[in-house]
Amino acid sequence: MKALKSFAVINALVITLFSSQSVFARKKCQMDVSTNNISLTLGSFGSTVPGSVSMVRRKSADSFICYMYSYGFGTGNANSFTRFLVNSRGERIYYNLFKNGNKIVEVSDQTPISTTFWGWSIGNQPAVKSFDLKVETNSNSTYPAGTYSDSIAVKLYSGLPGSPLVLEDTKNFTISLNIPSEISLSLVDVGSAFDPADTHQTMDFGELTTGESMEADLKVLSNSGYRIYMESANKGKLENISEKSKISYDLFINGAKKRLKKKKSEVAEGSGSTPTSGENHRIRVVIGNVSGAKAGVYTDNITITAEAK
Missing domain, CATH: 2.60.40.1090 (Fimbrial-type adhesion domain)
Known part of the structure; x- marks a missing residue:
C-alpha cells in the first residue's frame, strides 16, 4: 500500500511541473518589421537589385535576448525557395533573394546557422538590414509581355536560431516587373x-x-x-x-x-x-x-x- 501511495505523489508532481512550463514562456520583445516593395525593369535583368527590411522596437529591450533578432522570408508564389514572378497567364520569370551570397529562406530552413539573416540592436531606432535580389535570365529567351509579381512574407523573430525564437511581426512586400510589348x-x-x-x-x-x-x-x-x-x-x-x-x-x-x-x-x-x-x-x-x-x-x-x- 505504501508503494502505491508513493507512486501517486510522484505522478502528481510530474503533472504539476509540466503544466507550470507555460508560465515561464518568453514574452514578445515588442518589435515591428517594415518592408519596401521592389519594382523591377528590363534593365534589372542580370543585375543585382538592392532591397531592405528594418526592425524597430516599440520599447527598450528588457533582456539580452531582446537585443537579438532574426528574419525569415517566405516562399511566395513558388512554395519553395526557387522563387519566381508570375503574370496573369501563368508565365514565369525566376529570381532569388540573397544575403552575403546565401539564399534567404525561412529561419527553420536556415542550415547551417552561418546562413541566418540576423542582427542585434540596443536602441529604439530602426535597424535596417539589406539584401540582394537577382533575376535569373536566359540571354536566348524572349520574355513575354505583361506584369509579373510575387509577394513575400517577412517574419521578424526576437532571438537567434539555436535559442528560443518568438515571432514578433509579419509583413509582406511585393516584387513587380512590367515588360512592355515589343x-x-x-x-x-x-x-x-x-x-x-x-x-x-x-x-x-x-x-x-x-x-x-x-x-x-x-x-x-x-x-x-x-x-x-x-x-x-x-x-x-x-x-x-x-x-x-x-x-x-x-x-x-x-x-x-x-x-x-x-x-x-x-x-x-x-x-x-x-x-x-x-x-x-x-x-x-x-x-x-x-x-x-x-x-x-x-x-x-x-x-x-x-x-x-
Missing part, C-alpha cells in the same frame, strides 16, 4: 534570317507577264500576341502614273489570298511570344492579266505595320 519586323529574301536592319524589299518583275510571281519573307519578332496590317498605296493594283493605267495583282500571306482595298487591312496575326529567330510569314505576289495594258513602269507601295493584341 514587336520588330524584318523583310528579307526567302529563307533568310531575321535582320532588324532589313525592312524593305523591292520586287522587280522586269517585263510583266500574266501569272508571274515573286516571294519574300516577313519575319516578326515579338514578346506578345500581334496583328499584322498592310496598306497599299493603289488599293491592291499596280499603277502606271504617266498613262493612268492599272494592272491588278493578287497578294498571298502564308498561302491565303488577301485583299488590300481598305486603307489598313489585317493580313496575319500571332499568339504569344515568337521564337528568338522570329515567326515567318511568306509573302507571294502574283501578277494579274496584262493584256491590253499600256506600256510603261507600273508600281505599288505596300506599307506593313504591326501592333500588340
Whole structure:
C-alpha cells in the first residue's frame, strides 16, 4: 500500500511541473518589421537589385535576448525557395533573394546557422538590414509581355536560431516587373534570317507577264500576341502614273489570298511570344492579266505595320 501511495505523489508532481512550463514562456520583445516593395525593369535583368527590411522596437529591450533578432522570408508564389514572378497567364520569370551570397529562406530552413539573416540592436531606432535580389535570365529567351509579381512574407523573430525564437511581426512586400510589348519586323529574301536592319524589299518583275510571281519573307519578332496590317498605296493594283493605267495583282500571306482595298487591312496575326529567330510569314505576289495594258513602269507601295493584341 505504501508503494502505491508513493507512486501517486510522484505522478502528481510530474503533472504539476509540466503544466507550470507555460508560465515561464518568453514574452514578445515588442518589435515591428517594415518592408519596401521592389519594382523591377528590363534593365534589372542580370543585375543585382538592392532591397531592405528594418526592425524597430516599440520599447527598450528588457533582456539580452531582446537585443537579438532574426528574419525569415517566405516562399511566395513558388512554395519553395526557387522563387519566381508570375503574370496573369501563368508565365514565369525566376529570381532569388540573397544575403552575403546565401539564399534567404525561412529561419527553420536556415542550415547551417552561418546562413541566418540576423542582427542585434540596443536602441529604439530602426535597424535596417539589406539584401540582394537577382533575376535569373536566359540571354536566348524572349520574355513575354505583361506584369509579373510575387509577394513575400517577412517574419521578424526576437532571438537567434539555436535559442528560443518568438515571432514578433509579419509583413509582406511585393516584387513587380512590367515588360512592355515589343514587336520588330524584318523583310528579307526567302529563307533568310531575321535582320532588324532589313525592312524593305523591292520586287522587280522586269517585263510583266500574266501569272508571274515573286516571294519574300516577313519575319516578326515579338514578346506578345500581334496583328499584322498592310496598306497599299493603289488599293491592291499596280499603277502606271504617266498613262493612268492599272494592272491588278493578287497578294498571298502564308498561302491565303488577301485583299488590300481598305486603307489598313489585317493580313496575319500571332499568339504569344515568337521564337528568338522570329515567326515567318511568306509573302507571294502574283501578277494579274496584262493584256491590253499600256506600256510603261507600273508600281505599288505596300506599307506593313504591326501592333500588340
